[in-house]
Amino acid sequence: MSQKIIVVGAGYVGLVAGACFGSAGFTVGIVETNPDKLRSIKDSNVPFYEPGLSDLLKEGIAKKRLSFYSNQKDALESLNAQFIFCAVGTPESPDGSANLSYVEAALKDCVLNSKNHVYFIIKSTVPVGTSQKLQKMADNITPGKVSVLNNPEFLKEGTAVSDFLRPERVVIGGSPEAVEKVGAIYESFLLNQKPLIKIDSVSAELAKLGANLMLASRVSVVNQIARLSSATGADIRSIEKVLQSDSRIGSKYLYAGLGFGGSCFPKDIKNFIDLCKKQGVDASVAEAIDTFNDEQKLIFVNQIIKDFPKASSTRIALLGLAFKPETDDVRESPALAIVEKLSALGYRFNAYDPKAMETFKASVKKESNVRYCSCSEEALKDADALLLVTEWQEFQRIKAEDLKTCFKGKHVYDGKNVYSATALKDAGYIYYGVGRS
Numbered sequence: 201m202s203q204k205i206i207v208v209g210a211g212y213v214g215l216v217a218g219a220c221f222g223s224a225g226f227t228v229g230i231v232e233t234n235p236d237k238l239r240s241i242k243d244s245n246v247p248f249y250e251p252g253l254s255d256l257l258k259e260g261i262a263k264k265r266l267s268f269y270s271n272q273k274d275a276l277e278s279l280n281a282q283f284i285f286c287a288v289g290t291p292e293s294p295d296g297s298a299n300l301s302y303v304e305a306a307l308k309d310c311v312l313n314s315k316n317h318v319y320f321i322i323k324s325t326v327p328v329g330t331s332q333k334l335q336k337m338a339d340n341i342t343p344g345k346v347s348v349l350n351n352p353e354f355l356k357e358g359t360a361v362s363d364f365l366r367p368e369r370v371v372i373g374g375s376p377e378a379v380e381k382v383g384a385i386y387e388s389f390l391l392n393q394k395p396l397i398k399i400d401s402v403s404a405e406l407a408k409l410g411a412n413l414m415l416a417s418r419v420s421v422v423n424q425i426a427r428l429s430s431a432t433g434a435d436i437r438s439i440e441k442v443l444q445s446d447s448r449i450g451s452k453y454l455y456a457g458l459g460f461g462g463s464c465f466p467k468d469i470k471n472f473i474d475l476c477k478k479q480g481v482d483a484s485v486a487e488a489i490d491t492f493n494d495e496q497k498l499i500f501v502n503q504i505i506k507d508f509p510k511a512s513s514t515r516i517a518l519l520g521l522a523f524k525p526e527t528d529d530v531r532e533s534p535a536l537a538i539v540e541k542l543s544a545l546g547y548r549f550n551a552y553d554p555k556a557m558e559t560f561k562a563s564v565k566k567e568s569n570v571r572y573c574s575c576s577e578e579a580l581k582d583a584d585a586l587l588l589v590t591e592w593q594e595f596q597r598i599k600a601e602d603l604k605t606c607f608k609g610k611h612v613y614d615g616k617n618v619y620s621a622t623a624l625k626d627a628g629y630i631y632y633g634v635g636r637s
């Protein structure tokens with residue numbers, strides 16, 4: 201008989217985790233409190249865009265490995281599972297700290313409704329000390345009923361399924377006995393000697409925040425170099441090649457652009473800063489990354505205002521709304537920051553994204569001057585400027601000769617350095633890249 205798992209929260213992390221556990225042969229109960237999302241998942245429809253997830257969900261349902269619930273009580277009664285993975289949101293509170301109310305509510309539900317001893321495994325990204333705090337909360341309700349562990353998730357939206365099925369490492373923090381039990385779940389996921397790192401929960405929690413700070417810092421450092429590159433007439437793309445070919449530096453997260461967005465880096469850095477403050481630790485490096493990145497998202501704004509002083513008669517083709525390609529997630533996307541800033545000044549937008557139109561509509565202020573288009577050609581047709589925000593492949597393939605046939609304007613603001621500056625300039629366009637003169 202296959203082992204039973206419950207996953208609480210069916211968002212970008214929880215639904216991927218549940219479907220992947222199902223494909224690995226576990227019997228999985230997925231709990232989701234949002235009725236629309238639950239209905240959609242039960243009907244085999246993934247309520248967001250994540251490549252490969254839809255097939256896995258359909259397969260899990262067909263093989264009867266996945267079942268769905270609106271609350272933990274029903275899931276626990278039906279499955280009597282021993283392992284509860286918590287993947288609910290931990291959004292940023294106004295003071296920068298992580299809002300733990302969803303995690304705490306999930307823990308309470310678990311303690312109150314489980315019949316036997318269970319492992320409550322926190323996959324959500326949480327402040328340092330959360331597992332210990334939740335262990336105390338659980339023991340205050342019923343001592344010894346629940347063991348709390350931390351199992352930070354490192355998947356990336358866009359490649360989440362393969363990241364989960366073939367992780368570079370799995371980290372589990374908790375008591376040695378609990379870590380052994382939960383670690384066994386991941387045995388079949390760890391191929392080619394990829395490590396299962398068994399540590400204490402405080403270190404696991406800080407390792408997750410530290411990993412995101414480290415990755416975000418690379419993005420900000422290359423963008424810092426890019427600013428000096430523009431000012432001095434160097435080309436950041438050549439500099440990137442030099443940096444990336446140094447094995448000490450490595451090649452990932454080292455491309456100049458409009459900064460990082462998404463649901464993780466910005467909030468996790470703010471959470472890190474908040475934790476430093478609470479511990480009396482200097483957070484100046486993390487603070488600099490945070491503020492620098494906010495400015496980076498708006499790096500073209502002053503140039504656009506200079507090039508087009510008459511805001512209300514300027515229409516900008518905004519290509520890309522998601523915070524990165526292969527996702528429909530627009531949380532903290534540079535496109536949101538740009539539209540908010542320029543639309544308040546009266547600029548108008550023709551927006552197009554292959555997957556993120558609906559999520560963007562739901563997130564952007566209602567009064568923003570955005571017209572939604574069905575393709576890039578439509579967005580470009582009557583636009584004065586092209587602003588590339590997300591490097592979807594279909595945008596990367598646009599060439600100067602394509603622009604000649606469908607673009608009214610002359611100005612190209614390339615937020616991801618994907619276009620040939622020379623080809624565009626030779627064809628008569630005015631080109632701006634990030635860190636390229």
Ligand SMILES: NC(=O)c1ccc[n+]([C@@H]2O[C@H](COP(=O)([O-])OP(=O)(O)OC[C@H]3O[C@@H](n4cnc5c(N)ncnc54)[C@H](O)[C@@H]3O)[C@@H](O)[C@H]2O)c1
Pocket residue numbers: 208209210211212213214231232233234237287288289290302305306323324325326353354355356357463464
């Ligand atoms: N998105 C990522 O790429 C990523 C990667 C690694 C870690 N994380 C972390 O994982 C956590 C989840 O992120 P996400 O992007 O999946 O969030 P999400 O907002 O997409 O999903 C969270 C889901 O939990 C549901 N939920 C809330 N309370 C619930 C409850 N008591 N019972 C059942 N369902 C409940 C919500 O309705 C929502 O569908 C966050 O802490 C995030 O920082 C996210």
